[in-house]
Each structure stands twice: as C-alpha cells, then as structure tokens.
Amino acid sequence: MYGMVNRAIEEMVISAHGAEVWEQIKQKANVDEDVFVSTEGYPDAMTYSLVGAASEVLQTPAPVILEAFGKHWILRTAQEGYGDMMAAGGKTLREFLVNLPDFHSRVSMVLPHLAPPRFYCSLLEEHSVHVHYQSHRAGLAPFVTGLFKGLGERFATAVEIEQIADKTAGADHDEFVVRW
Numbered sequence: 001m002y003g004m005v006n007r008a009i010e011e012m013v014i015s016a017h018g019a020e021v022w023e024q025i026k027q028k029a030n031v032d033e034d035v036f037v038s039t040e041g042y043p044d045a046m047t048y049s050l051v052g053a054a055s056e057v058l059q060t061p062a063p064v065i066l067e068a069f070g071k072h073w074i075l076r077t078a079q080e081g082y083g084d085m086m087a088a089g090g091k092t093l094r095e096f097l098v099n100l101p102d103f104h105s106r107v108s109m110v111l112p113h114l115a116p117p118r119f120y121c122s123l124l125e126e127h128s129v130h131v132h133y134q135s136h137r138a139g140l141a142p143f144v145t146g147l148f149k150g151l152g153e154r155f156a157t158a159v160e161i162e163q164i165a166d167k168t169a170g171a172d173h174d175e176f177v178v179r180w
C-alpha cells in the first residue's frame with residue numbers, strides 16, 4: 001500500500017498516545033522505517049503488522065483500531081490531503097455513497113499504482129443503501145465501518161451501519177446496510 005496509509009496510522013496513534021507509544025508499536029511490528037513516504041509503495045504485511053502491534057501495545061482489539069482508523073482516514077487524512085477530491089465525491093452522505101464506486105478511479109489518476117477496493121450500491125432508498133465491498137485484502141471490514149461512520153460525521157448525518165454479509169464467514173464479499 002502507499003505509504004500514506006502507514007503514515008496516517010502513525011498520526012492517529014501519536015495524536016492520541018504520543019510518540020513513545022508509536023516507537024513501541026513499530027518495534028513490536030519489526031518496522032524500522034524512520035519515515036513513511038506517502039507516495040511510495042510498502043508491503044501490505046507491514047500495515048497489518050503495525051495494526052497487530054498497535055492492538056497489543058494499546059490492549060485494544062484490532063477491529064476497534066481499524067474502525068477508529070476508518071474515521072480518522074475520512075475526517076483527517078482524506079480531508080487534509082485530498083479535500084478537493086472529497087468535495088467532488090458528493091454534497092450529502094447519500095450522494096457520496098452513490099458516487100463511491102467511481103471514487104478510487106479518480107484517486108488512481110494521482111496514485112497510479114493504487115490497488116483499490118471495489119464498491120457498488122444496491123437497494124437505494126431515500127434513507128438507506130446497501131453497499132457492497134470487494135477487496136483482494138482480508139480483514140478490513142471494520143475499517144470500512146469506520147469509513148462510513150466518518151462519512152456520517154463529515155455530513156453531520158446520524159448513521160447506523162449493519163454488516164449483513166461477511167467474507168470471513170464464507171460470504172462472497174462483505175455487504176453493509178447504511179441507514180440515516
């Protein structure tokens with residue numbers, strides 16, 4: 001994954017727990033990078049190790065960390081680094097979710113080596129939508145839940161997220177109902 005992902009995890013941890021805790025996490029994860037370069041590629045395994053080590057050091061289950069990271073990604077990382085792209089994604093939560101399938105193709109124009117997930121919507125109603133999430137990566141559904149919660153906050157819209165299909169439990173892909 002692009003270094004901006006590890007960098008964003010670093011920022012989230014340091015702002016909540018300080019630089020010393022982050023050093024402990026990197027050490028436990030066997031990561032000895034001093035800085036993550038946003039636009040350089042790093043092995044996915046490094047990101048998973050950092051999340052696993054954060055889970056141990058902070059004594060917090062990995063899914064809880066991933067969900068917090070999803071919110072952080074929307075409210076801080078994407079907004080601060082790619083505000084125009086986020087603005088182009090939609091003016092309401094509903095519009096943003098409907099446009100989500102095309103979102104990473106615009107991101108790919110500036111990050112050409114992106115290996116993005118695939119999203120598509122079904123059963124679109126006035127106050128809910130089913131969002132399907134497909135990825136070649138495993139275990140990131142809690143991150144997606146956090147992303148949707150972050151989008152709810154971005155649009156000052158109270159959201160309820162329910163995961164109704166789970167790839168880790170044998171489903172073809174993850175499916176969420178987002179209600180607002």
Ligand code: HEM
Binds near residue numbers: 104
């Ligand atoms: C301008 C804003 C955004 C940027 C720059 C961005 C960029 C990225 C990058 C760099 C990765 C790592 C994958 C790689 O490096 O190959 C990634 C992964 C991911 N992104 Fe985005 N993204 C943005 C917004 C969003 C939004 C709005 C969503 C959904 C609500 C989203 C969902 C995901 C998910 C779920 C992954 C995990 C990878 C996977 O599932 O395979 N992203 N994105």
